[in-house]
Amino acid sequence: MKPPPFEYEAPTTIQEVVALLQQHDGEAKILAGGQSLMPLLNMRFARPTALIDLGRMTDLDYIREENGAIAIGAMTTKRSVERSDLVKSRQPLLHASTTWIAHPQIRNRGTVGGSMAQADPAAEYPAVAVALDAEFVIAGPDGQRSVAASDFFITYLTTALKENEVLTEIRVPVLPERTGWSIQEVARRHGDFAMVGAVAILGLAGGSCESARVVLFGVGATPQRATSVEQALIGQAASEALFATAAEKAAEGLEDTISDVHASAEYRRHLAQVLTRRALAEAAERA
Amino acid sequence: MATMKTVRMKVNGVTHESEVEPRTTLVDFLRGPLALTGTHVGCEHGVCGACTILVDGRTARSCLMLAVQADGAEITTVEGLATPEGLHPIQQAFIEEHGLQCGFCTPGFLMSLVELLSENPDPSDAEIKDVLGGQICRCTGYQSILKSVHSAIAKLRTAGVAAQPPLA
Numbered sequence: 001m002k003p004p005p006f007e008y009e010a011p012t013t014i015q016e017v018v019a020l021l022q023q024h025d026g027e028a029k030i031l032a033g034g035q036s037l038m039p040l041l042n043m044r045f046a047r048p049t050a051l052i053d054l055g056r057m058t059d060l061d062y063i064r065e066e067n068g069a070i071a072i073g074a075m076t077t078k079r080s081v082e083r084s085d086l087v088k089s090r091q092p093l094l095h096a097s098t099t100w101i102a103h104p105q106i107r108n109r110g111t112v113g114g115s116m117a118q119a120d121p122a123a124e125y126p127a128v129a130v131a132l133d134a135e136f137v138i139a140g141p142d143g144q145r146s147v148a149a150s151d152f153f154i155t156y157l158t159t160a161l162k163e164n165e166v167l168t169e170i171r172v173p174v175l176p177e178r179t180g181w182s183i184q185e186v187a188r189r190h191g192d193f194a195m196v197g198a199v200a201i202l203g204l205a206g207g208s209c210e211s212a213r214v215v216l217f218g219v220g221a222t223p224q225r226a227t228s229v230e231q232a233l234i235g236q237a238a239s240e241a242l243f244a245t246a247a248e249k250a251a252e253g254l255e256d257t258i259s260d261v262h263a264s265a266e267y268r269r270h271l272a273q274v275l276t277r278r279a280l281a282e283a284a285e286r287a
Numbered sequence: 288m289a290t291m292k293t294v295r296m297k298v299n300g301v302t303h304e305s306e307v308e309p310r311t312t313l314v315d316f317l318r319g320p321l322a323l324t325g326t327h328v329g330c331e332h333g334v335c336g337a338c339t340i341l342v343d344g345r346t347a348r349s350c351l352m353l354a355v356q357a358d359g360a361e362i363t364t365v366e367g368l369a370t371p372e373g374l375h376p377i378q379q380a381f382i383e384e385h386g387l388q389c390g391f392c393t394p395g396f397l398m399s400l401v402e403l404l405s406e407n408p409d410p411s412d413a414e415i416k417d418v419l420g421g422q423i424c425r426c427t428g429y430q431s432i433l434k435s436v437h438s439a440i441a442k443l444r445t446a447g448v449a450a451q452p453p454l455a
């Protein structure tokens with residue numbers, strides 16, 4: 001198990017990255033933390049002609065608050081997100097979701113941009129991005145554009161990033177007032193990819209659900225919004241009973257539920273309901 | 288063959304400069320040209336943790352890094368832990384508390400614990416388990432490793448030393 005040969009480039013500006021991508025005409029791969037790409041290279045599932053290493057792009061490593069959002073550079077590691085006081089206080093869901101990802105040894109190198117671009121259906125960050133309406137800033141030959149999370153994740157391991165584009169920043173809105181959140185997942189061992197996970201964000205006003213967002217991961221090709229659960233909650237008085245009936249709808253509208261050696265589709269649909277109920281209850285407590 | 292690259296890195300305090308093929312993983316570079324075979328290779332996809340080393344003081348899977356990515360970095364491997372005066376307190380604790388049987392996983396466990404205990408000399412069991420969860424041991428059942436960690440914490444405290452000396 002050794003990687004096939006490739007050329008190696010370590011650019012230091014976005015312009016160079018884009019120029020190198022164009023030069024290799026779709027045959028190059030961007031290397032960020034390498035925690036997903038290196039296994040693919042070692043197993044020869046990927047055979048790029050060149051790797052464009054963003055490791056020297058130190059100006060893509062930052063976390064700052066800007067216009068009501070936490071702006072995170074694509075090369076920021078999960079370790080930095082996990083330890084950021086800004087993230088802990090202004091976007092605690094992002095902090096909590098980070099602790100579910102792999103192990104400290106992996107979070108030291110794995111980046112935020114890498115997890116988003118990899119778009120693993122069982123990954124935490126894409127689900128959190130969809131739940132929070134994050135925005136993706138992308139640089140390419142035609143300059144900069146931005147894409148909403150709901151349009152970024154297209155299918156398994158596929159995003160809105162085009163061949164010669166690079167993700168530069170993720171903007172995650174800060175958590176509004178009186179809003180509770182929760183992330184729940186079931187995995188074989190802590191740190192493994194989730195079999196199923198649920199993210200809930202609940203806004204309460206006078207004991208009633210003013211806003212609700214529920215996103216499931218590990219069930220389909222991309223993070224899935226459980227819109228029937230959300231609709232069953234809006235305008236209703238928050239209670240354990242409400243959360244239980246609303247969560248029963250979690251498996252509704254799930255298309256092509258994943259079925260593999262880790263869990264059958266049926267078990268995943270069951271987990272989707274259980275985790276949704278737990279997530280709603282915890283989010284309500286925090287609201 | 289792809290264009291060769293020159294890499295320069297400090298490994299356990301010694302600077303090495305070498306020509307490498309870009310596809311050479313860091314672990315193969317350490318075990319091959321540098322003959323530092325203390326770092327083990329298990330799965331080569333990041334899961335087992337046998338290849339864990341310190342890159343600029345932080346744990347990394349050396350099977351998931353290219354040697355070229357470590358250009359300019361300071362690396363510590365298990366060979367960098369003991370001194371002529373004796374074993375590192377964490378190593379000593381593993382021996383006393385039976386933290387190893389076959390020893391294949393041990394270098395990775397040691398390096399992960401060096402990072403943990405240098406950042407947090409008094410971790411909770413939950414914090415210890417978070418780190419141990421990233422390392423696979425198929426022999427011990429982990430209980431003796433957990434005991435070794437507690438013993439190492441006590442040894443470091445008594446000796447009044449940091450788990451990891453500051454990088455040069």
Ligand SMILES: Cc1cc2nc3c(=O)[nH]c(=O)nc-3n(C[C@H](O)[C@H](O)[C@H](O)COP(=O)(O)OP(=O)(O)OC[C@H]3O[C@@H](n4cnc5c(N)ncnc54)[C@H](O)[C@@H]3O)c2cc1C
Binds near residue numbers: 034115
């Ligand atoms: C043992 C282990 C356990 C793991 N467990 C989990 C888990 O529980 N949950 C989870 O979510 N992840 C998990 N991961 C994956 C890990 O989080 C990876 O770090 C992450 O998926 C990829 O980030 P990276 O920076 O390493 O990217 P890389 O591996 O370097 O790149 C991944 C892909 O994204 C592309 N890419 C990277 N950055 C950019 C960019 N800025 N612009 C455009 N394209 C880009 C690359 O070309 C590549 O195709 C695990 C990994 C390991 C090894």
Ligand code: FES
Binds near residue numbers: 328333351
């Ligand atoms: S050999 Fe690197 S993690 Fe298993």
Ligand code: FES
Binds near residue numbers: 387388390
């Ligand atoms: S001692 Fe044998 S694998 Fe850990």
